[in-house]
Amino acid sequence: MTAPRHVIRIEDPDDPRIAAFRSIRERDLTGRENRFIAEGTVVLRMLAAAHARGGDFAAEKLLLLENRVAGLAEELAAFPPDVPVYVASASVLDAIAGFHLHRGVLALGHRQTVASPADLIDRLPASALVVMAAGISNHDNIGSIFRNAAAFGADAVIMDATSCDPLYRKALRVSVGGVLKVPYARSGSIEENLSLLLQRGFEVWALSPAGRAEVRTIAAAPRMALITGTEGSGLPSAILDRFNTARIAQAPGLDSLNAATATGIALYEIARAQGRL
The missing domain is CATH 3.40.1280.10 (SPOUT methyltransferase, trefoil knot domain)
Known part of the structure; x- marks a missing residue:
């Protein structure tokens, strides 16, 4: 059985630890300088695999709806322990994202190498x-x-x-x-x-x-x-x-x-x- 992953609870949408997730749509338009938001369970799994391979992509932090954590135990275990996992209620998560985020699964990734x-x-x-x-x-x-x-x-x-x-x-x-x-x-x-x-x-x-x-x-x-x-x-x-x-x-x-x-x-x-x- 996969051990539960330690999570950090977020109560305030303005918490600086999750600032990168704030107002997602507006940041989509302005860009994130080789950082990106991965959304959904399947993409989260692909990011974990890319991180494990090393090279182009790495995960920096995760932000999840509180009732999604238990069902994502296997996916969360695939990330190294130094990738923090934040959780929030639906109202707080929606306030952070700036819209109703029905999937409830977000990750901040970083493209580490950019090939010509x-x-x-x-x-x-x-x-x-x-x-x-x-x-x-x-x-x-x-x-x-x-x-x-x-x-x-x-x-x-x-x-x-x-x-x-x-x-x-x-x-x-x-x-x-x-x-x-x-x-x-x-x-x-x-x-x-x-x-x-x-x-x-x-x-x-x-x-x-x-x-x-x-x-x-x-x-x-x-x-x-x-x-x-x-x-x-x-x-x-x-x-x-x-x-x-x-x-x-x-x-x-x-x-x-x-x-x-x-x-x-x-x-x-x-x-x-x-x-x-």
């Missing part, structure tokens, strides 16, 4: 699958792309500087912790990042409703990269003209699939062709 696209690509194995995101500004989409990348065994996600931060609370939640599992880099332009991949022997495929090849016909290569663009405008014509393009067959009547959905389907096909599944 070049550094990340140089660490990849000889056989690799990379997802590239260009201009993805919707947090639901970026979270879903990471969830797909984790599900289908992608080795990395590389985003240009115009894509949104995957450590935004909603993106992290939608990814079901995939952001904490799949290595990623976010900087530079899509052209600069594609040049890095080409220099390192990647075969690049760009997703487009007008792609020249159907995604199921893509032949496996040792190193492959899949590019997905933003909703509406998609990828720039200069990218589509320069690289292999793939489409996903669908019934008539719709213009295209959601960016994250299309990425998931294409990733499945490529991962299967590479023998990852």
Whole structure:
């Protein structure tokens, strides 16, 4: 049986020990300088695993609804003893967060190392699958792309500087912790990042409703990269003209699939062709 974890009770929403959790939505908009809020049981479990691995992510402190503690004994035991666990009543927790927090599970994490696209690509194995995101500004989409990348065994996600931060609370939640599992880099332009991949022997495929090849016909290569663009405008014509393009067959009547959905389907096909599944 897992031993009960020592917890620290918070009675005052202005307690300085939990200041990092205060007014969560407003801080989501201003950023936290490589710190982030993980929300929900599954993401908490993923943060514990990431912390145990060492490297990119570490947990700093936890804040829980008082009636959630007993049911989280196993998850809490996965964190080292020096990570404090604070608990509060529903009214105090809502006052801290600034809205009704029905899940009642929060953690403050820290991204300890921030890799450049070049550094990340140089660490990849000889056989690799990379997802590239260009201009993805919707947090639901970026979270879903990471969830797909984790599900289908992608080795990395590389985003240009115009894509949104995957450590935004909603993106992290939608990814079901995939952001904490799949290595990623976010900087530079899509052209600069594609040049890095080409220099390192990647075969690049760009997703487009007008792609020249159907995604199921893509032949496996040792190193492959899949590019997905933003909703509406998609990828720039200069990218589509320069690289292999793939489409996903669908019934008539719709213009295209959601960016994250299309990425998931294409990733499945490529991962299967590479023998990852």
